[in-house]
Amino acid sequence: xRDRLRRRILRAASTPRSLRQIATAELLRLDHAEVxxxxxxxxxxxxxxxxxxxxxxxxxxxxxxxxxxxxxRHVIGRRPAPDPALDQVHLEAPSLVRRAEWLLHTEDAxxxxxxxxxxxxxxxxxxxxxxxxxxxVADIDRRVLDEVGALAxxxxxxxxxxxxxxxxxxxxxxxxxxxVMDLVVTDPPxxxxxxxxxxxxxxxxLRPRLESTLAIAVPWLVREHWxxxxxxxxxxxxxxxxxxxxxxxxxxxxxxxDDAIQSSLVVARQAALDATSDPxxxxxPARLYTRAARGTP
Amino acid sequence: MTDSAGTxxxxxxxxxxxxxxxxxxxxxxxxxxxxNVRLPVHGVPYAQRPELDGAFSEGARRYLVEVKAHxxxxxxxxxxxxxxxxxxFDALVLIAPGFRQPARASSTTALWAFEPDxxxxxxxxxxxxxxxxxxxRWWRPGGVHFRFTLARRGxxxxxxxxxxxxxxxxxxxxxxxxxxARLAPxxxxxxxxxxxxxxxxxxxxxxxxxxxxxxxxxxxxxVDGHAIHRAFFPCVLGDDGLCADCIGFxxxxxxxxxxxxxxxxLSPEVFFSGRSGFHVYAFARIxxxxxxxxxxxxTLARVIHDGVIAHTRVPIINLPGSRHGGTGxxxxxxxxxxxxxxxxxxxA
Numbered sequence: 013x014r015d016r017l018r019r020r021i022l023r024a025a026s027t028p029r030s031l032r033q034i035a036t037a038e039l040l041r042l043d044h045a046e047v048x049x050x051x052x053x054x055x056x057x058x059x060x061x062x063x064x065x066x067x068x069x070x071x072x073x074x075x076x077x078x079x080x081x082x083x084x085r086h087v088i089g090r091r092p093a094p095d096p097a098l099d100q101v102h103l104e105a106p107s108l109v110r111r112a113e114w115l116l117h118t119e120d121a122x123x124x125x126x127x128x129x130x131x132x133x134x135x136x137x138x139x140x141x142x143x144x145x146x147x148x149v150a151d152i153d154r155r156v157l158d159e160v161g162a163l164a165x166x167x168x169x170x171x172x173x174x175x176x177x178x179x180x181x182x183x184x185x186x187x188x189x190x191x192v193m194d195l196v197v198t199d200p201p202x203x204x205x206x207x208x209x210x211x212x213x214x215x216x217x218l219r220p221r222l223e224s225t226l227a228i229a230v231p232w233l234v235r236e237h238w239x240x241x242x243x244x245x246x247x248x249x250x251x252x253x254x255x256x257x258x259x260x261x262x263x264x265x266x267x268x269x270d271d272a273i274q275s276s277l278v279v280a281r282q283a284a285l286d287a288t289s290d291p292x293x294x295x296x297p298a299r300l301y302t303r304a305a306r307g308t309p
Numbered sequence: 310m311t312d313s314a315g316t317x318x319x320x321x322x323x324x325x326x327x328x329x330x331x332x333x334x335x336x337x338x339x340x341x342x343x344x345n346v347r348l349p350v351h352g353v354p355y356a357q358r359p360e361l362d363g364a365f366s367e368g369a370r371r372y373l374v375e376v377k378a379h380x381x382x383x384x385x386x387x388x389x390x391x392x393x394x395x396x397x398f399d400a401l402v403l404i405a406p407g408f409r410q411p412a413r414a415s416s417t418t419a420l421w422a423f424e425p426d427x428x429x430x431x432x433x434x435x436x437x438x439x440x441x442x443x444x445x446r447w448w449r450p451g452g453v454h455f456r457f458t459l460a461r462r463g464x465x466x467x468x469x470x471x472x473x474x475x476x477x478x479x480x481x482x483x484x485x486x487x488x489x490a491r492l493a494p495x496x497x498x499x500x501x502x503x504x505x506x507x508x509x510x511x512x513x514x515x516x517x518x519x520x521x522x523x524x525x526x527x528x529x530x531x532v533d534g535h536a537i538h539r540a541f542f543p544c545v546l547g548d549d550g551l552c553a554d555c556i557g558f559x560x561x562x563x564x565x566x567x568x569x570x571x572x573x574x575l576s577p578e579v580f581f582s583g584r585s586g587f588h589v590y591a592f593a594r595i596x597x598x599x600x601x602x603x604x605x606x607x608t609l610a611r612v613i614h615d616g617v618i619a620h621t622r623v624p625i626i627n628l629p630g631s632r633h634g635g636t637g638x639x640x641x642x643x644x645x646x647x648x649x650x651x652x653x654x655x656x657a
Contacts, residue, residue: 014542042611044541047557222349254351284351285397 013223014048016120021048022057022071028064074116080109080138087134087163092155094132094268099201099301100153101273103133107265111277112138114261115197119225121145124194129178129214132156134163135197141169148189150174178213179297185216193217199229199265199275204245206300211246212291215253215282224282226255229265229275246278253291254284320462321406321425322470322499326378328584328635329425330404331363332550334374337421340365342374343543344552345535348396355540361396373398380407390418427460431497433632433639434489437482440630441642443578444505447592451478452507452524454514454623457489460499460634473515482630499634505529505590506623514623521623528575528591528600529624530566531615534559535585544585550636551651555585563587564646565612573603579643581651583633587643588626 020038029037035045049065052058059068075083084105094100103111112135115121122143128136131149137160140147149160149171157173164171174186184190196217200210211228218224230246233239247257259279266274335342342365347358363374373393377385386403393401400417407422414420447453455474462470472492479485489498504514509522534555535544544552563579566589570577575591582588595603604619618624627633629640636651643649 043537043558043561043613046561047538047554050557051553254349284349 016123016223017044017048018052018057019071019120019123021045021052022067023074025058025065025067026071028061028066030064034065074122075142077109077113080112080116081105083138083167084109084112086167087137090159090163091132091134092153092159095153097301097303098132098153099203099206100132101267101269103135103199104266104268107267108133108135108138111135111197111265114264114277115139115195115227116142119195119227121147121195125192125219127189127193127196127214127217129196129198129210129217130200131160133199134160136160136171137163137167137169140164140171141167145194146172148172148174148193150176150186150189152177178210179300181209181213181216182292182297185213189217191217192219194219194221194223195225195227197227197229201301202231202242203300203302204242205296205298206302207242207246208249209292209295209297209300211249212295215255215291218282220282220285222282222285226250226278226280228278228280230278232263232274232276233271243276243278250278250280254282255280256283321378322458322460322462322634323378325458325460325499325634326406326425327362327376328633330376330423331374331546332636333423333425334363334402334404334421335546335550338365341545341547343545345539345544347539359396363402364398370399371397372400372402374402374404377403377405379405380409381405382409383413386414386418386420390415393418425460427497429637430460430499430632430634434486434497437486438501438630439639439641440482440485440628441578441580443590443592443642444629445482447505447527448503449480450507451480452509452511453479454504454506454508454511454625455479455485455488455501455628456503456514456625457493457498457501458634459493459496461496474511477511498631501628501631502625503628504623504625505592508623514625523622525594526622527593528570528589528595528603529618529626530563530589531582531586531618531624531626532559532563532566532589532613533582533586533615536615537562537613549651552585556649556651559586560646560649562612562614563589565610566607566614567646569603569606569610569612573599573606578629579646580629580640581638581643581649583627583638583640584636587646588629588640590629 021034024034024037031045031049035042049058053060057068058065088105091102094102116139121139123145125146126139127148130151136147136149151157154175157175160171161173174189196214198210198214200207207230214226228246230243231239257280261277263274264277331344342363344363346361346364347355350358361373362376365372375389389403390401402419402421404421404423406424408420456471458471474488476488479488506526507524508514509524513519513521537558538554542554547553567577570591575593578590580588618626627640631640638651
């Protein structure tokens with residue numbers, strides 16, 4: 013947490029600002045801001061000037077919306093056709109950009125190791141390449157992984173890829189993603205079993221640290237009780253497992269779908285560390301996807 | 310692994326011993342050591358979460374450091390090993406004054422016998438204490454209460470842990486030194502405390518059930534950096550055996566108190582607490598309404614301090630000019646909070 017706060021202060025001080033302005037811009041308690049500013053001053057990362065505190069060296073930049081939109085235009089037409097058997101539905105372009113922007117700016121994705129647990133939307137390609145953190149895509153669909161690989165090469169960014177059928181994850185995730193990620197993003201299937209199973213897998217990928225974060229897109233439709241119930245089930249599972257819900261961004265994602273379906277982004281941070289209990293306890297991966305759950309071919 | 314037999318009969322003041330043992334562990338490990346870590350247990354309020362004495366990592370291995378101020382036998386060692394395992398740690402470092410045979414430990418447990426060197430404290434209390442003059446001026450009319458805890462007990466003596474003053478009117482530095490020497494001739498204090506409230510009978514402060522006849526009381530604030538920051542950043546002992554964040558956060562809040570008291574026309578005096586913060590006093594006759602206004606302003610200014618010390622009628626707090634038993638540092642007067650740096654400790 014300390015490193016993140018320090019980075020945020022340096023970013024806020026890319027233009028000279030007073031202590032109070034830094035604290036306000038980065039939503040910091042004033043005493044935290046003061047102690048960290050002093051620390052940064054002492055080590056020379058910040059300098060005090062007549063017009064406020066300023067970063068001694070320009071820090072890493074974050075892409076603006078135009079840059080993300082340009083990248084989105086590049087990748088969006090190359091997404092493989094959605095496979096309904098895997099509950100794949102593509103995000104609309106503005107939502108894709110908004111999600112990437114939120115990950116980059118609010119969640120400091122460039123400095124963190126980020127896992128996309130399923131990424132048929134190609135959000136990973138918008139997030140990769142802006143900082144030292146790892147970007148990993150784990151997906152069941154070979155077409156998605158191949159296209160992400162090809163596009164990453166074209167864009168000159170690094171995206172690690174892991175083919176993974178989460179239905180077989182009960183024995184544990186592959187070592188390259190198990191308990192090593194800082195931030196896991198997933199847009200799970202719409203069944204309750206699927207949403208909970210993906211959330212459990214996402215939590216198993218998190219580094220056992222209090223700052224580790226999950227971002228879960230949960231479907232949301234006005235006057236559709238099932239979507240409220242699904243949201244409640246996911247939230248209840250997270251709370252039971254020692255997470256705190258820091259945000260629920262309503263109607264954050266819109267999809268190319270006849271149902272005009274949207275999703276809320278549930279953001280949860282690890283607030284308790286429990287190395288002993290099994291996150292998959294009581295969950296069944298047999299019918300994760302909607303078609304399988306309904307028994308339709 | 311047992312370093313040495315250690316002294317098996319010694320029983321140290323737990324607070325003093327823990328601070329010293331953790332500083333010893335920090336030196337011996339040669340790496341930053343997280344201390345007094347609250348375990349992140351879901352659903353349990355922060356203040357009720359289990360607290361670990363120390364923790365550090367070596368590669369992927371997580372070590373728990375536990376300190377006991379008395380000698381341990383094999384059963385006690387085994388209990389600590391079980392606890393470390395249950396908490397998810399890979400290995401345990403157990404520090405105590407000694408280990409009774411047979412104190413067998415598993416291969417993942419290190420037993421470190423540690424006995425603090427109390428000689429510098431003895432030397433410090435053998436000469437007149439350098440109590441700041443503002444404090445001596447306040448206690449000169451009499452009525453203030455003194456007490457101290459013993460650094461080490463057991464062995465041939467059965468002295469009590471806390472000794473209260475017997476002399477009813479301690480008014481000079483020398484009188485206090487004489488009182489300490491008289492009450493505990495073969496012992497050294499770990500902490501010397503006082504209550505700056507002037508009482509009709511200082512002995513009333515011995516027992517919390519006795520009624521207190523207060524003549525007058527100053528404003529006292531205990532700003533403990535540890536309590537302010539550790540929910541966000543763990544306490545990490547640096548090269549000097551202190552946590553830089555404790556001093557940093559306490560400085561911010563002590564400065565707010567000083568500003569508030571000054572705005573109310575008082576002359577605050579600031580003293581280092583000896584380890585992780587500052588004590589701020591306003592030695593003056595302060596009416597209740599004014600006191601309430603000041604405390605309200607501090608709340609509005611989001612100042613974090615120990616509410617018990619500030620609100621209670623007879624607060625008990627470490628005496629300025631005495632030594633902190635754990636760090637050996639003097640509770641010296643702070644001329645400038647901005648420039649304050651703890652002076653090197655005489656004791657480890």
